Amino acid sequence: MSKYIIKGGNKIEGKLSIRGAKNAILPIMAATILNESVSIIHNVPDISDVHFMIKILESIGCKVSYSDGTLIVDSSFADQVEIEECYVRKMRSSIIIMGAMIGRFDYTKISYPGGCAIGSRPIDLHLKALKKLGIRIEEDEGFIKCYKDSLEGNIINFEFPSVGATENAILAAVKATGITKIYNAAREPEIEDLQNFLNKMGAKVKGAGTNYIEIEGVKKLRRVEHDVIPDRIAIGTYMIASALTNGKLEVDNVVISHMEPISDKLRSAGCEIEYKNGGLLLKPPSKIKSIDLVRTSPHPGFPTDMQAQLMTFMTLSDGISVFHETIFENRFMHCAELTRLGANIKYITENICMIKGVEKLRSAKVKSPDLRGGAALVLAALTIPQETEISNIYHIERGYENIEDILTRLGANILKIEEIEK
Numbered sequence: 420m421s422k423y424i425i426k427g428g429n430k431i432e433g434k435l436s437i438r439g440a441k442n443a444i445l446p447i448m449a450a451t452i453l454n455e456s457v458s459i460i461h462n463v464p465d466i467s468d469v470h471f472m473i474k475i476l477e478s479i480g481c482k483v484s485y486s487d488g489t490l491i492v493d494s495s496f497a498d499q500v501e502i503e504e505c506y507v508r509k510m511r512s513s514i515i516i517m518g519a520m521i522g523r524f525d526y527t528k529i530s531y532p533g534g535c536a537i538g539s540r541p542i543d544l545h546l547k548a549l550k551k552l553g554i555r556i557e558e559d560e561g562f563i564k565c566y567k568d569s570l571e572g573n574i575i576n577f578e579f580p581s582v583g584a585t586e587n588a589i590l591a592a593v594k595a596t597g598i599t600k601i602y603n604a605a606r607e608p609e610i611e612d613l614q615n616f617l618n619k620m621g622a623k624v625k626g627a628g629t630n631y632i633e634i635e636g637v638k639k640l641r642r643v644e645h646d647v648i649p650d651r652i653a654i655g656t657y658m659i660a661s662a663l664t665n666g667k668l669e670v671d672n673v674v675i676s677h678m679e680p681i682s683d684k685l686r687s688a689g690c691e692i693e694y695k696n697g698g699l700l701l702k703p704p705s706k707i708k709s710i711d712l713v714r715t716s717p718h719p720g721f722p723t724d725m726q727a728q729l730m731t732f733m734t735l736s737d738g739i740s741v742f743h744e745t746i747f748e749n750r751f752m753h754c755a756e757l758t759r760l761g762a763n764i765k766y767i768t769e770n771i772c773m774i775k776g777v778e779k780l781r782s783a784k785v786k787s788p789d790l791r792g793g794a795a796l797v798l799a800a801l802t803i804p805q806e807t808e809i810s811n812i813y814h815i816e817r818g819y820e821n822i823e824d825i826l827t828r829l830g831a832n833i834l835k836i837e838e839i840e841k
């Protein structure tokens with residue numbers, strides 16, 4: 420399996436320009452199934468999750484091309500209603516295809532996605548939402564069969580603001596008859612981007628970004644062209660890379676409200692962040708300050724997808740920080756790997772841990788446990804003058820486009836060793 424060898428100690432600084440958000444493009448790609456026409460999407464990141472989703476769209480009969488950040492999907496002739504098991508089992512988030520599939524077809528069959536490294540990740544809320552809209556669901560030997568007995572607007576009240584369940588509910592409701600009202604919807608910016616994409620193709624969705632979303636069903640949708648929003652998590656990760664190595668970073672394209680939950684914590688650690696000309700400028704702290712408590716929560720709280728990277732930052736702080744992961748039950752797997760690199764981390768409970776800053780980290784061979792945990796290890800390695808080897812980087816490649824090239828351009832000494840799987 421491929422790995423990175425990082426010889427740290429260099430400042431990570433300069434200008435950063437990166438493509439759109441993984442968590443926005445994946446539901447948008449699912450939404451392309453609905454218009455029975457062409458979708459042209461710009462600013463699409465070249466990451467393995469996008470290529471995986473392309474395979475899923477092609478497997479149902481869509482014609483897809485991707486080049487230089489532009490994705491074109493023609494879903495006119497899509498006609499396969501069963502999603503092959505290998506896809507859903509490999510990429511858990513492919514479950515967001517379910518709402519769009521049943522919005523378009525009378526029947527769809529998809530495998531149960533199961534858990535993943537960061538938690539069990541059930542889909543009960545997705546299924547309850549679809550049932551509310553009139554979809555009959557049969558769960559059978561690991562498969563979910565959805566029958567469109569009817570598709571009618573209704574009231575959906577989520578007991579937890581799940582991002583994926585909110586997206587699936589919107590996707591299914593777009594072509595329902597009547598009005599769907601979603602209460603306690605997730606408020607993540609990526610849901611707003613999905614709304615904007617759908618409305619450009621003729622849907623009537625309003626309220627995304629708040630906890631109440633209303634969808635008025637429409638009969639027909641049309642061709643659409645759209646630009647994906649910047650990736651707040653990838654940007655936040657590079658901001659920490661600079662802050663940790665005493666570099667200045669200029670990011671050319673950000674949405675301030677998307678960045679604030681992250682910027683707020685980085686300021687507490689001593690960073691200076693200024694928004695200007697549509698981008699931002701980060702100046703590193705002279706001394707990294709510890710943050711008393713970092714508790715992840717749904718947007719606009721501190722994102723769970725930045726927890727591991729912020730933890731690396733705190734391993735080199737001047738005091739004690741407590742991290743409380745409230746979204747996923749198993750999202751501390753990077754702790755053991757960071758400890759191998761010399762971090763001082765103690766578990767208080769399964770989802771609360773305490774980090775006491777150390778003066779420096781040391782090199783070792785480590786393994787990416789998951790996507791963001793892997794990014795956290797890259798950040799740690801950037802501070803270590805000796806060579807650190809990070810394996811299982813396929814996790815990182817799910818969500819970071821060309822991380823080795825971007826970091827090299829910003830001053831890092833990072834080598835990717837490709838090992839082709841036999």
Ligand SMILES: CC(=O)N[C@H]1[C@@H](OP(=O)(O)OP(=O)(O)OC[C@H]2O[C@@H](n3ccc(=O)[nH]c3=O)[C@H](O)[C@@H]2O)O[C@H](CO)[C@@H](O)[C@@H]1O
Nearest residue numbers: 442512540541542543544545581582583584723724746747
């Ligand atoms: C592709 C994508 O956008 N992924 C993001 C999305 O994942 P995803 O959409 O899977 O995350 P959810 O918001 O659904 O999950 C949050 C919590 O709700 C639980 N839950 C969820 C659905 C359900 O039916 N039942 C249930 O119990 C989950 O197990 C988890 O504990 O939001 C997460 C939370 O911001 C992010 O970390 C992921 O990067």
Ligand SMILES: C=C(OP(=O)(O)O)C(=O)O
Nearest residue numbers: 442511512724790791818
């Ligand atoms: C957990 C993440 O993604 P996914 O939901 O695709 O696994 C993530 O982006 O950090």
